[in-house]
Each structure stands twice: as structure tokens, then as C-alpha cells.
Amino acid sequence: MENARPLFENTCEKTVFSKLHERYAKDLHDFIYYKFGEQYNPKDKVQEAFMKLWENCKKISPDKAKSYLFSVANNTTLNTIKHRKVVLKYESNASKNNSTNQDPQFLLEEKEYLNKYQKALSNLTEEKRVAFMLNRVEGKKHKEIAELLGISRKAVEKRIYSALKQLRRDIDGI
Template sequence: MNEIHALQSDNELVFNRIYQDYHPRIYGFILNRTKSDYMAEEVTQLTFIKFWKSRHTLSHTLEIQIQLFGMARQVMIDLLRKEATRFKYEGDTAETPLTNSLINAIESKDLLQIIEKDMENMPKMRRLVFDLSRKQGMSHREIADLFSISTKAVEKHIGKALGQLKQHLYSVML
């Protein structure tokens, strides 16, 4: 996290090193999702501009990679939305549903990956209870009976799981 302190002290050498390290990865990440060289180049450049401009508000608790890729994802979605709006106002409606479905697919896929990864890091019991409740559709009573715990304990596990997911998703969406 010393890199963040250096960035916040306007250290351009650290920024240049981060740019060199992450430019190809961000470009590949966007290219993989959009299948457009133009979009990948635009998003990559805009991401690093945004990264530099927001260096003073970077989190000291999140890795630079997480913050950069979160920014890249948001810049990509913003750019796709602009393109959809432009197509709409230019009368080219054939492109709009495609662009909108691409935005939705990217958001859904990324969100599911974030949730799944975050769930892997939960304590085992919390993960099991949450999984049984949300994925298997079991009631709190059924889960409580299965593990010989109270329904209050089940509610606590689910509440903590939701809190953890919300906190992580909030930090990623910034």
C-alpha cells in the first residue's frame, strides 16, 4: 500500500510504473468483454486518467489492482451507455438493444463473479447457511433444524453474509 501513499504524494514515477504494469491487463480485460479494439483502447486510457485524477481518494485497504479494474469496469459501462444513447438519438436503433444487452451481461457476469469470490472468503458456517437460504431456497427454520441451531443464529449468519457482500460490492462499485 506504499504505492498509494506515493500516488497521493503526486509521485509520477510510481504512476508510470503502475501504468506500465497494468495497461496490457486492463486493455485485455476490456477487449475480452467488448471484442472491440477501439473500446479497449478508449476505456484503458480513460481508466488511467480517472485513476490519476482520483489518486487522493484511493482506498488504503484495497489493492491497486482491485481499484483499477473496478474503475475500468465502470468506465467501460459508462462508455457503452454513451454509445447506446448516441445510437438512439442518431436513429440507429438496431445497435441500442445489442449495446444494452452487452452492458447488462457484463454487469451480471462481473457481479456474480464478485459475489462468488466473496462467498469463498466467508467463514464456512456463514457460507453454508447463506447458500442454503439464497441458492437452495430453504427457510430459516429448515436450516436451523439441519444444523441444530436457532433460527436467530440463522438470521445472524445471513445478515452478516449480506453485510459482507454489500460492503465488498460497494467498495468495488466506487
């Protein structure tokens, strides 16, 4: 699909624009969320990026749109950041099912584990965290991640692998 000759010269066509949104909006959102966390409003960044794309639609062909969207969203977020630690929120099983019949010892341990996990995630570099989360949580294939980020498959694997190792080191203290 990505090698197909573009049917449209630019993205000013409404149908083209909607297609691009359908295809990339969620990935763009997840990318910004895992990279920068919730505090920079990933949803707004997605909106901004697509607005920019529409404003400049005459200059951007559909096959260039993806990398345009990702760099715009990335840059606008970077512009608002004074580098802070990224903290991703978690949802523990305990809070999900209100059942009281769980062992309090187990609950405590789980909470501790999640807190450690959260800290370890913050300590990952943005690159590693994005690749790891897209793969493990969003279930994206290495090839897809490579395309989204504009890097090689090998690089994606390397990031995920070293993210895993670092997480284990931080969480289990090995």
C-alpha cells in the first residue's frame, strides 16, 4: 500500500483527509501519549497536527502526510515541554473489580509492583518507551512501528529488547 502511486496530488480532498485521519489519528495519539505522557494533552496535539495538515494540504501529498503529522505533533509537544518526567497512569486490577475477597497482602504487593513499574517506565528513554508500549500494549507489529517512527525494523527490535531488559533490571533490582 505504501508503495502505491498516490491517486491524489495533495490532501485537500475531503475524502483523502478523512482517510488519513482514520488511518493515523489513533497511532498518532498513542505515540504522543507514550512519548510525553498525558499532561500535554495528546488529543489536542492530534487535532493541531491535522489542522496544520489541512492548512498546508496543497503542499503535502498523501504519501508524505504520515511523517508530516508525526513531526508536527512531536514538535508542537516539544515546544510546550520544559523537560519533565513522563508518568503514565495505570489501572490496577484491584480497582477494576471491586471484589473484596482479595488477599490484602496480594493487593499491597500488586500496588507496590505497579508503582515500581511506573517509575521504571519513566526512566526509559522516550524512544524505548514508545516502541515498547506500542508493541506490548497496542499489539503493533515491529514492521508497523518501524513505519510509524520512520526507523528500521532492526532499530525497533533493539529498542523493545533493551526496554525489557532495563525494566527488569529496575523492577526486580537485578
